[in-house]
Amino acid sequence: MKITNETKVGALTALAITLLILGFNFLKGKSLFKTGNFLYAKVVQTKGIMVSNPVLINGYQVGAIYDLKAKSKNLDTIIVAIKLNEEINIPVNSIASIVDNPLGSARMEISKGNSNIFLKKNDTIPTMDAPGMFAEVTHQLTPVVDQVKMTLRTVDTVLRDIHDVFDPYTKHNMQDLVANLNRISAGLVVSTASIQQMLNQQSGSIAKSMDNINSFTRNLANNNDRINGTLTNLQTTTDNLSRADIDGTVNQLRQTVERLNASIEKIDSKDGTIGKLLNDTQIYDNLNNTTRSLNILMDDIRVNPKRYVSISVFGGKSKDQYLTSPLQVSQDTTGTRR
Template identity: 35%
Template sequence: MRISNETKVGILATVAIAVLIIGYSFLKGNDVFTSENTFYASYDRVDGLSVSKPVMVNGYQIGRVSKMQLQSSGKILTEFKIKQDYAIPANTIARIASTDLLGGKAIVFELGDSPTYANDGDTLRANIQRNILEQVEPVQKKAEAVVAVLDSVLSSINNTINADFQHNFNRSIASIANTLNTLEHTTTQVDAIVGTQRTKLANILSNVEAISANFKNNGDKITNILGNLESVSDKAAKADFERTINNANAAVADLQNIVNNINSGKGSVGLLLNDEKLYDNLNNASKNLDNLMIDLKENPSRYVHFSIFGKKRD
């Protein structure tokens, strides 16, 4: 049987139209060869989400976004096509999540634990996960604040570390280095001295050890000697002290006897102090002597006779 060219053209056009419809539906996210359940979720915003984006559970794709429609309330009603092979619990959450750093989005089902399952055409609970840039934004702000503080600190340090400070700092480092070199040289000299005098030091330590051993071996004798010396010292101190006190007491007794004798009028001193007649006689004698001296001054011729030519003979 011969097929006409018109028939061939018609068949070819029909196939082309069918392929075009199937391809268009596939590009829109519809799978015309498998049976699927339809679910819905309503979102306040769907940044980066578009038709044909995958619907995943634990990173595994179970469906796709088939339709998105803006409602009068301002919410976006999103339609999902899910293969009938997968049972979706009724309390499952359809969450918009980021898939890459460029802002790509996908629907992630967080499967619930309800014993009942969602039916075809049910609306699931919706949730939106912040994208990676939104999660990083608080950290970015903190990092910017830290960088600003760090810049201020570095500016302050730069102002503090001027040329004079650097010069003084370099001088301090050089001084410390010289001190360390001097200390190292001194240590080397001390080490050399100790090395050369090691034999003498050993002998000195040996002698000290021998002296210590002698003290240790004669400890009892030394203790006895010190005890005897202490006893002798105590006795001598006691004897001298007692003798001194006795002498002082005897001297005080003698002095008291002398005072008593004077008070009682015994002896020359006692008579001199206690005899009123003697006092009166001495007083009168003193007055007479005084009168004699006055008369002598006034009338010296009465008492002294002299002549240039000698004494006259009667």
């Protein structure tokens, strides 16, 4: 049977179309027959992921997106078929999430769990909606924007309050306050100059005080030996005092005071001789009478000496009466007693 050229062209065309379809699907990551290790994930938002987009674990591509299919006409859930390049042990508590990239294509990342049980072929892996970069930035900026809005409202309120407070009277008070601040600043300048003068290394009072302190410390250093000797003597004195029988001395002193008090009590009483001399008025009267008699005797001897000492060749004793009272003492202008 002879094959015509038209048949040959038709067969070649069909073969070319078939190869084109197979090559296109191969480039998309799909083969003519569904073979290999597949996993499935249910997502709500695909975030622009396409067939043949990579599937990564810890940044390493372990497979690609094989197919996307809506579970229902409402598009509530989309089933993503994942074809793994090789057999990989993925824990059953691992989580898959779609990460969008505004500068490139979206990808699916699988965060490995810690379970010892692994997913099998055609199992469904749990998913989690991961926020995109812009969503994360927006989420981070939202509190900042709210704070800025609150700050602007507060600033607006403060400005209105300031506008209400700054009436002409208040402005005048503010001017007076600024004038007072200027005077205070001038006073601070003067005070600073005075402090600078005090801190002057040549003529400042602080420098003189430091010189006096240095002189004092120098004198202490020069008299260090004397000070040490004085301290040694003081230490020796304190040691002697610590070794002295202070309690015995105090007891002896107490006994002496008690004896002295007893003696004073005896003197105050009329039992002893000294007490009688001090307290008996009769002794005072006797002494007073004795003194008076002695004065009379001395006056009588002065007035009538012949009565007591008689030296006479022809005459006899004086027969004048004895004195019975002291003579009146008189003095002349020269101060001589008569």
